[in-house]
Amino acid sequence: MNRVKRQKMDTSEEEPRIVEVRRSSEWYEVTWNDGYTGRYPFVWLRDNCRCPLCYYPSSKQRCVLLSDIDVEIEPESEEIIDNGEELKIYWPDKHVSPFPSRWLYRNRFDKTQYDSVNDIKPKPWGSEMINQLPKFDYTKVMEDSRVLRDCLRSLIVSGIAMLTGAPKEQGVTEAIGKRVGHLRTTMYGKIFEVLAIASSSNLAYTTLKLGLHVDLPLYEIPPSIQMLHCIKQCETIGGESQFCDAMKVTNDLKESDPEFYDTLTRVKVDFRLRGKDFIPYHYQFARPIIELDEKGEFKAISHNNAVRAPYMNIPVEEAKNFYKSLAYLDRKLNDKENMIQFKLKEGEVVIFNNNRAMHGRSSFRMAQGYDEGKKTRHLEGGYLQWDVVKSAIRLLDEELDDITIH
Ligand code: OGA
Ligand code: ZN
Ligand code: ZN
Secondary structure (H helix, E strand, O other): OOOOOOEEEEEEHHOOEEEEEEEEEOOOEEEEEOOEEEEEEEHHHHHOOOOOOOEEEEEEEEEEHHHHHHOOOOOEEEEHHHHHHHEEEEEEOEEEEEEEEEHHHHHHOOOOOOEEEHHHHOOOOOOOOHOOOOOOOOOHHOOOOHHHHHHHHHHHHHEEEEOOOOOOOOHHHHHHHHHHHHOEEEOOOOOEEOOOOOOOOOHHOOOOOOOOOOOOOOOOOOOOOOEEEEEEOOOEEEEOOEEEEEHHHHHHHHHHHHHHHHHHOOOOEEEEEEEEOEEEEEEEEEEOOOEOOOOOOEEEEEEOOOOOOOOOOOOOHHHHHHHHHHHHHHHHHHOOOOEEEOOOOOOOOEEEEEOOEEEHHHHHHHOOOOOHHHOOEEEEEEEEOHHHHHHHHHHHHHHHHEEEEO
């Protein structure tokens, strides 16, 4: 699917019109009334025929199969019709492909696909974030498209956002999931309750400190976004939330300690979790602590000490160097200048990029009377995937910025 920002050419009085079509051995050279000339290979034109036999109108999907297409195909003839608003191509098998001029103009080869999500750039942060946390009113996020879009955009820019004024009851995480798209299911189900319980299946369900970590790096595709909704906060000391931007810390590490950085981007670590919640599970995946994208830039952090497995795919002589590197990174993540700490208030929801904004929690104590069933601290959590969040942003951009898609 191709999308462009609404341009001058798109207004009805200035429709892009074809003024000339020249044929060469493998493509058409098409010139428009604004002087632009684009080349369109024959096989590409046949493959992208927009007629209802080749492109199913209600699903907006190609239904012609590659096996139906001859890669060497050449049109029999062509015709500019409606004063340059359409190009009709006649194929040897009598098939006819009508191409709206506007569609051809938008899908030109030398124009990279426009994706409004790509305009949003991440901005690394340190401890100053404590005073700059993007905050949004829960009700506005649920009702106002603009506020929802700002909130979702900030998940790309900062990797963290705070919603305030949510109900102090279960169901908020699920409601946000429905507002954005749908939640990512894990072995814990659609949502999870963070409560201190006996014989817990996860360290989070205790009163223990949780070091800065990402959730579930043992999945091949870990959860992208995590939400934690505070229903009840502990009245005792502790239970504070900590966050740290691993994009910033690993970028710093690349400059200051390139050998440590190199080790952490290279050595694959095994993450593993075996247990039972609704059903038994045994998840396992190996990945480097710092993952880079194809440009060699930060893609994801996968540090979680609780589920790092003993198995290491490195020579035994390299083990100590790996520990040195990881321990150094861990110290940097926890540095005062990199980390923020606050105690979630009841009715707040913190939403963050699970592959970038690492999270932790200080230990807390059970309230008196816990044994009688009183909840000391109660968070509800859920996950979203980037696909769903980015889809929501694109739809909101279409709605709010009047973007046309084809
Ligand atoms: C979690 C977690 C943090 C907290 O459930 O994944 O890290 O504040 N919880 O309890
Ligand atoms: Zn067709
Ligand atoms: Zn966690």
